[in-house]
Amino acid sequence: MITSVAWRNIWRNPVRSGIIITAISIGMFAGVFSATFTKGWMNQRLEAGVETETSHIQLHEPTYRENYEINQFIRQGVQLADQLSALPEVDGVSPRVTIQSMIASAETGTGVKIMGIIPEKEKQVTKLSQFVTEGDYFESISRNPIIIGKKLAEKLKIKLKSKVVITLQDADGNITGGAFRVCGIFDLTNSMFEEANVFVRYNDLARLGMLPEGVAHEIIVHLNDQKKLESVTQELRAKYPELEVMNWKELTPELGYLNEIGNLYTYIFVIIILLSLGFGIINTMLMVVMERVKELGMLMAIGMGRLRVFLMLMLETTLLTLTGGLIGIVLGLGASFALQEKGINLSNWAQGLEDFGYSAIIYPVVETQMVLVIILLVILTGIIASVYPARKALKYNPAEAIRTE
Amino acid sequence: MTIISINNLFKTYKDSEIEVHAVNGIDLSIDEGEFTAIVGPSGSGKTTLLNMLGGLDQPSSGTIRIDQTELAQLKSSQLIDFRMKNIGFVFQSYNLIPVLTAKENVEFVMHLQGRPKKEREERTMQLLEAVGLKGRENSRPAKLSGGQQQRVAVARALASKPRFVLADEPTANLDSKSTENLLNIMEELNRQEKITFIFSTHDQRVVNKAHRVITLEDGKIINDNRKNS
Numbered sequence: 001m002i003t004s005v006a007w008r009n010i011w012r013n014p015v016r017s018g019i020i021i022t023a024i025s026i027g028m029f030a031g032v033f034s035a036t037f038t039k040g041w042m043n044q045r046l047e048a049g050v051e052t053e054t055s056h057i058q059l060h061e062p063t064y065r066e067n068y069e070i071n072q073f074i075r076q077g078v079q080l081a082d083q084l085s086a087l088p089e090v091d092g093v094s095p096r097v098t099i100q101s102m103i104a105s106a107e108t109g110t111g112v113k114i115m116g117i118i119p120e121k122e123k124q125v126t127k128l129s130q131f132v133t134e135g136d137y138f139e140s141i142s143r144n145p146i147i148i149g150k151k152l153a154e155k156l157k158i159k160l161k162s163k164v165v166i167t168l169q170d171a172d173g174n175i176t177g178g179a180f181r182v183c184g185i186f187d188l189t190n191s192m193f194e195e196a197n198v199f200v201r202y203n204d205l206a207r208l209g210m211l212p213e214g215v216a217h218e219i220i221v222h223l224n225d226q227k228k229l230e231s232v233t234q235e236l237r238a239k240y241p242e243l244e245v246m247n248w249k250e251l252t253p254e255l256g257y258l259n260e261i262g263n264l265y266t267y268i269f270v271i272i273i274l275l276s277l278g279f280g281i282i283n284t285m286l287m288v289v290m291e292r293v294k295e296l297g298m299l300m301a302i303g304m305g306r307l308r309v310f311l312m313l314m315l316e317t318t319l320l321t322l323t324g325g326l327i328g329i330v331l332g333l334g335a336s337f338a339l340q341e342k343g344i345n346l347s348n349w350a351q352g353l354e355d356f357g358y359s360a361i362i363y364p365v366v367e368t369q370m371v372l373v374i375i376l377l378v379i380l381t382g383i384i385a386s387v388y389p390a391r392k393a394l395k396y397n398p399a400e401a402i403r404t405e
Numbered sequence: 406m407t408i409i410s411i412n413n414l415f416k417t418y419k420d421s422e423i424e425v426h427a428v429n430g431i432d433l434s435i436d437e438g439e440f441t442a443i444v445g446p447s448g449s450g451k452t453t454l455l456n457m458l459g460g461l462d463q464p465s466s467g468t469i470r471i472d473q474t475e476l477a478q479l480k481s482s483q484l485i486d487f488r489m490k491n492i493g494f495v496f497q498s499y500n501l502i503p504v505l506t507a508k509e510n511v512e513f514v515m516h517l518q519g520r521p522k523k524e525r526e527e528r529t530m531q532l533l534e535a536v537g538l539k540g541r542e543n544s545r546p547a548k549l550s551g552g553q554q555q556r557v558a559v560a561r562a563l564a565s566k567p568r569f570v571l572a573d574e575p576t577a578n579l580d581s582k583s584t585e586n587l588l589n590i591m592e593e594l595n596r597q598e599k600i601t602f603i604f605s606t607h608d609q610r611v612v613n614k615a616h617r618v619i620t621l622e623d624g625k626i627i628n629d630n631r632k633n634s
């Protein structure tokens with residue numbers, strides 16, 4: 001009954017209530033939409049990072065990452081990779097040899113990290129093959145094929161089928177070089193990665209680098225479930241104490257924090273919106289209480305206790321807030337779902353994004369937990385905003401309240 | 406049988422320096438079944454007296470006893486409960502909850518008391534019929550005339566079967582036809598259901614209907630006149 005009175009009271013002044021509900025709706029629309037937008041953006045960055053660059057877990061010889069010295073390899077790397085792929089949590093393992101080297105076209109040259117991969121195995125751990133937009137993935141060229149990034153191709157002013165020369169220091173310390181032909185060009189969102197990494201076949205690079213048979217500098221492990229990241233990392237660490245085992249959160253800590261920073265940003269944004277809306281709500285409800293002093297006096301006289309009057313006003317405030325909040329949240333979710341397919345294209349406004357590994361088309365992501373937290377914050381705002389006006393109403397005793405003009 | 410006994414009652418308001426003795430030493434007792442008017446010019450203390458009788462305001466000194474209960478002894482939560490069970494109120498205006506229909510307004514107090522739905526509905530319909538508003542039960546106050554609203558208020562006041570009904574100038578905003586109508590209904594309820602009514606007024610036609618007329622002046626009773634009818 002009290003709830004019903006509270007709800008109907010909201011609509012006694014439809015214009016006033018409508019204005020505050022609209023304000024809350026707009027605020028919450030902005031809050032929810034920015035939440036799903038940020039979430040989508042962060043997720044895309046994470047996925048790009050994990051699925052195309054680091055994969056889930058990497059194993060190295062412990063000192064390898066200090067200066068990427070060619071002789072710091074895992075001796076039975078290829079064999080170890082095969083063993084690892086038998087683990088139930090693992091759905092792909094790729095052994096790589098990687099050497100810092102110079103790449104040169106007819107025009108110019110630059111330093112790159114050259115990765116020798118076994119194409120079929122690499123396919124299982126990173127999505128590189130899917131991002132080859134020109135040419136193909138180690139198919140059309142049989143002798144010394146190389147796959148390079150689009151940005152690097154632009155920098156070296158080379159095209160598909162162009163010849164490039166790789167110069168490096170082999171395992172014996174001699175400078176050596178080999179000619180490779182561009183087989184495919186990959187296009188990722190991360191231009192820095194495109195520019196600094198090239199891929200060749202494992203055997204071609206091992207031969208050129210005079211490496212012993214079956215070694216690997218990196219073993220890249222892909223899991224079938226991201227949730228098992230920590231447990232598998234621990235398991236491998238225990239199993240191979242002589243190797244360095246690191247997961248992507250440790251390898252690229254900035255990516256690991258991204259998610260948390262994104263959430264934090266969203267909540268702060270929503271709280272700021274709600275805070276300013278809260279003052280509007282308090283103002284509206286104060287007007288309501290002032291207008292209804294006589295009526296509140298009557299209610300207290302006929303047997304509604306102070307607590308019930310307080311509760312009724314609190315309910316009215318909370319319902320008002322929740323109405324606006326839910327409209328805004330539904331609209332925000334609606335817009336997010338509507339744009340989930342097509343995405344939001346930012347390339348007109350933010351051309352530099354791709355250089356940092358952020359894609360220019362954002363696909364909003366709706367996370368249930370976040371929506372629930374936002375709803376909770378809205379309810380909390382309603383309750384907090386209701387306290388002051390409701391307390392004002394309790395200052396009167398019924399006799400005074402009825403007498404007021 | 407005496408329901409209300411008032412002993413040496415005072416109410417003094419202090420507005421800055423000036424003291425106003427709104428009720429200035431009243432002794433009074435009211436019996437079950439009375440139909441009593443409290444009359445007197447504006448400012449004579451009618452409202453102040455009724456508010457204290459209804460437990461809405463505290464006396465400065467003196468006692469009010471209702472049946473065996475002394476109002477001043479009740480804690481504020483007990484007082485609310487006591488009011489709800491024993492006293493029906495009809496005010497001059499703002500009697501009804503505007504967002505509720507006539508029926509819901511009458512039911513409201515029974516709701517607060519947690520009465521079962523069946524009982525609530527039966528009593529509500531019976532009361533609305535008694536005040537001549539059968540057929541208007543689903544109208545909101547704004548759709549009712551002033552007289553009809555006051556009749557709903559009377560029905561509402563009776564909903565919890567109170568010991569008596571206090572009505573402070575219930576006809577002040579009504580035209581003469583509605584006034585007569587409301588008074589007839591109250592008198593009827595008094596005669597048939599033995600409901601005790603105490604109402605204030607400064608309208609002579611209303612005074613004429615009363616069975617007992619208590620006249621106030623400057624917070625004192627100057628005349629207490631029982632008619633035999």
Ligand SMILES: Nc1ncnc2c1ncn2[C@@H]1O[C@H](COP(=O)(O)OP(=O)(O)O)[C@@H](O)[C@H]1O
Nearest residue numbers: 418420425427446447448449450451452453454
């Ligand atoms: N809250 C108050 N503060 C100060 N004076 C008051 C207050 N309420 C009533 N009075 C004074 O008490 C006197 C009696 O008022 P009231 O009981 O309203 O008389 P009536 O109802 O007969 O018109 C008046 O002089 C009025 O001004």
Ligand SMILES: [Mg+2]
Nearest residue numbers: 451452453574
């Ligand atoms: Mg008065």
